[in-house]
Amino acid sequence: MIQKKICMVGAFAVGKTSLVARFVESIFSEKYHTTVGVKIAKKALNVGDQEWHLILWDLAGEDEFLQIRTSYLRGSAGYLLVVDGTRRATLDTAVSIQQRIVDAVGPIPFVVLFNKSDLTNEWEIANDAFEGLSHKGWSWLKASAKTGEGVDEAFLTLIAKMPEG
């Protein structure tokens, strides 16, 4: 069994908590976000014969009043950068966060997760944006906390980006 510390970061109200609530297990309540600023959850996965326990540090969403604590990313094996597909501004926030993370802890694997993929009518992210990310070498996925689409793939993609060992 391999444990990995994974952080989930993103702008405020991008749906991180919904992803966590539906597809991972946690023993801690929401109030940790407003007090400590982080909530720990766990996602168990099997990759081949290997069992993985991803210890998710679900960091409180960033807004104009609160920046994420990058110190929480120390020791992380990777992170999920969550974007709300229905709000273009959240992608900008994600990019900003990513840069600060690199500044704080260096380049570590990450995957951009465009949440709310089920809300196609309200989708604000244009295809050129995805191309721009791919051009930067960023991995990205569309996911839906509602349908479960792309959630496990996101974790698996992240695992795949991690160095062996």
Add this chain to the structure above:
Amino acid sequence: MSDTPTNGITETARPPQIPNGDGWGELRNLLIGPERSQLDQLQARLDALRVYPEDVSQVLAEAVHLRSSQDKQLTNALLPSVEEALRASVQRNPRVLVDTLFPMMGPAIRKAITVALRSMLDSLNSSLAISLSLRGLKWHWEAFRTGKPFAEVVLLHTLSYRVEQVFLIHKETGLLLQHVIAESVIGQDGEMISGMLTAIQDFMRDSFGGAEGESLDTVEYGDRTLWIEQGPQAILAGVVWGNAPRELKIVFQEALESIHFEMREALGSFQGDASPFTAIRHYLEGCLQEQFRTEETRRSARGVWLISAALLLALGAWGFSLMRSHQVFKQAQQRWEACLSTLRTQPGTVVLTVENRHGTYVLSGLLDPLAPEPFTLPAVARMCADIDVSRQWQTYYALHPTFVAERARRALDPPDTVVLDLDNQGVLHATGTASYQWILEVQKLARVIPGITQLQTEQLVAVDRPEQILARAQATLTPPSTVTLRLDNEVLYASGEAPHRWLVEARKRAPTIPGIKWWREEQMVDTTLKALTVFKDEVEKYSLRFVKGTVRPDTGQEMVLPKISTAVRQLVDAASAVHYSVQIEVLGHTDKTGSVEENLRLAQGRAEYVIAGLRSQGITEINLTAVGAGWRQPLQGEMTEEDRALNRRTSLKVILTDTLEEKG
């Protein structure tokens, strides 16, 4: 250079010739050859930098001693080798190890068994104590109320402290390396807790600052404390319930040090695979310490044993009594009835009321002080055994002859010479001899003894000496100084003068004095009567003469009647002073001439004349009787007319009567 030697070097010791070209090298060999060889050897050792066994053997013992006193790293380092060596030894020949350990095995096994047995007994005692005590019931209620398992509630109350969980956490990632949980403690997901704990530490550091080395050491929450020991690469966190001693921290620190020593490489290269850390799990288990409040448990266990025994006894008794209750109840009822019947026949005991109050008979009645408490009588005690009877006795005096006689005997305390006998009418007969003093007291006391109607002492003889009896007579009769008393053979002789009243009293009382049977007063003069006789004679000397054939006084007799009146007055006054009544018979006389009838009528008339005269003179309070005597009581023979004139008269006869004597 000449061939002549310039120093002490001989031919045979002559140095070798220096060859051309290599001559200097040859010379150097000759001069420092041996030293150079040694230097080469030293150079070779320095180049090789090898540790030689010989060198190590010189300092090994000191080095082992020094390091062992500093920490446990040497032990930890040697442990795998020693274990492997032991394993190899056992595989090759187990006998060697068995023989070596044999002297230790016996005591060790005995000790282990003793400890196990004691632990089992303690556990049994604790279980009993907890299950049966009030405290146990309280804990059952608490378990029910809080929804916790009973065992957990018991642990919480009996533990002094307990390390419930220990986490070994990778410092950089916050990932869990090892996690141990004490028995019966329910633990949450260790991986998530490790993460959260790390997050909180980061939060504290970020929020409140602090140097790099500073960290969160202790978190207290209710009864629990989180101890956090920081190592360079790992954190040891323990959840402690209760008040653990500070020494336990040292256990944590040593465990963390040992883990760092043994797992230095694994910690440094940790990439999420915690399986190598299973090898150091025992360090965490060593931190799972606990301590119970053993003393209190034992004390209460003793109490509970006693309570348990009492409860078992009570239950047994209850069951037994239930089984036999009906039979026993009937038997008890019959015995109680018999007991009551016996009580009712007991002299000196009166049963008034009997009530049954919740199985206890409440009996109220009367009890003579001389009667025994009836329940102390063997017959009653036997019948009323096992019957709960509450008695309320009130004192009374029984009139049963046995008790009256005994009561008289106790009150009068008769001497051995006296026999007391009570008849059916309640008359106490005293017979025999006793002192006058005792007889006197008895006569007073007997009347107040309940059940005694009368005391008969006629058969009782006072056995005092004559002078005592005479003194008693003197004291009883109190004679005036003119009287002398003399005792002679139970006869009391009185002589001298005394008033009539004393004589009357002495006459009555003397025979009642113990030791005196008879009273004699021939030698006594009644001074009262003697005085009255003077007045009586004065009255009786008067006679009133009458004219012949009439009831008219003779000439010159007018002054006689007032004189009689005066004499009578004096007599009456003197007599009434000594309680005597006076009666006077007035006798009328005639001479012999004339008929008898005429004379009787005449005599009657003359007597009535005098009475009428006395009444008119004021003599009204006494009895005056007219008696016509006629001629039968002549004053003198009638030889002459003068003689007949003397016989025509009235005479007076005084009768004195003691009024007190008549009444008495």
